[in-house]
Amino acid sequence: MNWDDATAEPERLVASAADHDDQAVEAALRPKDLGEFIGQERVRQQLDLVLKAARQRGGTADHVLLSGAPGLGKTTLSMIIAAEMGAPIRITSGPAIQHAGDLAAILSSLQEGEVLFLDEIHRMSRPAEEMLYMAMEDFRVDVIVGKGPGATAIPLELPAFTLVGATTRAGLLPPPLRDRFGFTGHMEFYAPAELERVIHRSAGLLDVEVDLEGAAEIAGRSRGTPRIANRLLRRVRDYAQVRADGVITQEIAGQALEVYEVDARGLDRLDRAVLHALLKLFGGGPVGLSTLAVAVGEERETVEEVAEPFLVREGLLARTPRGRVATRAAWTHLGLVPPQGAAGQLFGGQGPGGQGSGGHGPGSQGTGGTGPGQTGLFGP
Numbered sequence: 001m002n003w004d005d006a007t008a009e010p011e012r013l014v015a016s017a018a019d020h021d022d023q024a025v026e027a028a029l030r031p032k033d034l035g036e037f038i039g040q041e042r043v044r045q046q047l048d049l050v051l052k053a054a055r056q057r058g059g060t061a062d063h064v065l066l067s068g069a070p071g072l073g074k075t076t077l078s079m080i081i082a083a084e085m086g087a088p089i090r091i092t093s094g095p096a097i098q099h100a101g102d103l104a105a106i107l108s109s110l111q112e113g114e115v116l117f118l119d120e121i122h123r124m125s126r127p128a129e130e131m132l133y134m135a136m137e138d139f140r141v142d143v144i145v146g147k148g149p150g151a152t153a154i155p156l157e158l159p160a161f162t163l164v165g166a167t168t169r170a171g172l173l174p175p176p177l178r179d180r181f182g183f184t185g186h187m188e189f190y191a192p193a194e195l196e197r198v199i200h201r202s203a204g205l206l207d208v209e210v211d212l213e214g215a216a217e218i219a220g221r222s223r224g225t226p227r228i229a230n231r232l233l234r235r236v237r238d239y240a241q242v243r244a245d246g247v248i249t250q251e252i253a254g255q256a257l258e259v260y261e262v263d264a265r266g267l268d269r270l271d272r273a274v275l276h277a278l279l280k281l282f283g284g285g286p287v288g289l290s291t292l293a294v295a296v297g298e299e300r301e302t303v304e305e306v307a308e309p310f311l312v313r314e315g316l317l318a319r320t321p322r323g324r325v326a327t328r329a330a331w332t333h334l335g336l337v338p339p340q341g342a343a344g345q346l347f348g349g350q351g352p353g354g355q356g357s358g359g360h361g362p363g364s365q366g367t368g369g370t371g372p373g374q375t376g377l378f379g380p
């Protein structure tokens with residue numbers, strides 16, 4: 001499989017971005033109201049209050065900013081906000097709004113009380129962003145007509161609307177934009193028990209039978225993300241249908257996900273290739289990103305942006321000033337024993353940012369690729 005362009009990432013079964021297949025079924029799987037929305041207790045409770053209060057006042061809800069990784073339910077929540085307010089929703093995204101005029105056209109065609117969902121709001125162009133400030137605050141925009149010294153600003157009144165902005169990178173939003181949201185919800189990765197509930201709910205809607213252990217098996221491999229849980233469920237359903245009696249048990253889920261190369265912790269082939277190279281060729285590191293990428297036969301960016309974030313989040317790999325270093329948990333996960341020389345440089349282990357002993361002592365194997373694991377998967 002080719003990982004090395006931006007569109008390749010969604011081909012992965014464990015990609016958090018939506019692929020075409022997801023888009024076709026996601027509409028049917030989306031919870032329709034806050035009561036059906038699983039997990040994210042804090043955001044759900046706070047949002048419930050915001051929406052109830054707005055309904056009691058008979059007005060539109062404050063603007064809402066939702067931040068979090070792809071696939072955690074931002075689009076779903078925006079639709080729920082509209083449904084709870086009994087309002088229509090318009091969906092667009094930052095990259096689709098390149099000119100202020102694009103935004104003016106959308107804003108001026110909104111109905112009173114409408115919800116405008118702006119996905120990837122951090123990727124909007126600067127002029128559009130500046131127009132949005134005034135629209136959010138005063139429900140008004142200045143449309144510039146003409147060019148140069150003869151240009152004039154024509155004020156345009158807008159209907160009251162609720163902007164729901166979604167971003168994977170809240171830190172990238174300029175403060176003036178962030179400050180204009182009345183409510184900000186940070187979406188967290190889901191706990192396995194919550195993902196089990198997502199899987200049971202989706203299985204019901206897809207008319208698939210899954211037992212408790214089967215759902216737990218899928219949940220454990222879903223990287224804390226409902227979109228991935230739903231995708232794995234669909235692939236396991238295929239396997240259960242073709243190779244068994246259609247019922248998803250722990251055994252069937254395990255077998256199916258082995259076929260699809262998603263391991264017990266949710267790592268796929270690329271993730272494991274990176275870890276394998278780090279452990280077997282470089283004795284656990286430290287090793288530079290470029291060297292590691294060459295060893296895996298991938299682009300630097302693919303390793304850095306596609307594989308590493310989850311490995312770091314899982315506490316399997318650490319990015320240090322001297323290079324990439326495997327943690328104790330990485331050796332354990334791949335069922336390998338650290339070479340003796342690596343003992344002094346091992347990172348402690350479990351959990352993101354696990355520091356452990358940390359030191360890269362003189363015995364460090366370095367970047368040469370001549371470590372004891374040389375004959376492994378990536379050997380000559």
Ligand SMILES: Nc1ncnc2c1ncn2[C@@H]1O[C@H](COP(=O)(O)OP(=O)(O)OP(=O)(O)O)[C@@H](O)[C@H]1O
Binds near residue numbers: 036077
């Ligand atoms: N809390 C939840 N309960 C049940 N299902 C959920 C929940 N959150 C998300 N899902 C499911 O996960 C899928 C992806 O959710 P959604 O499209 O809302 O994610 P997103 O955060 O907007 O992703 P992106 O950033 O890629 O647009 C949906 O089909 C939805 O059914």
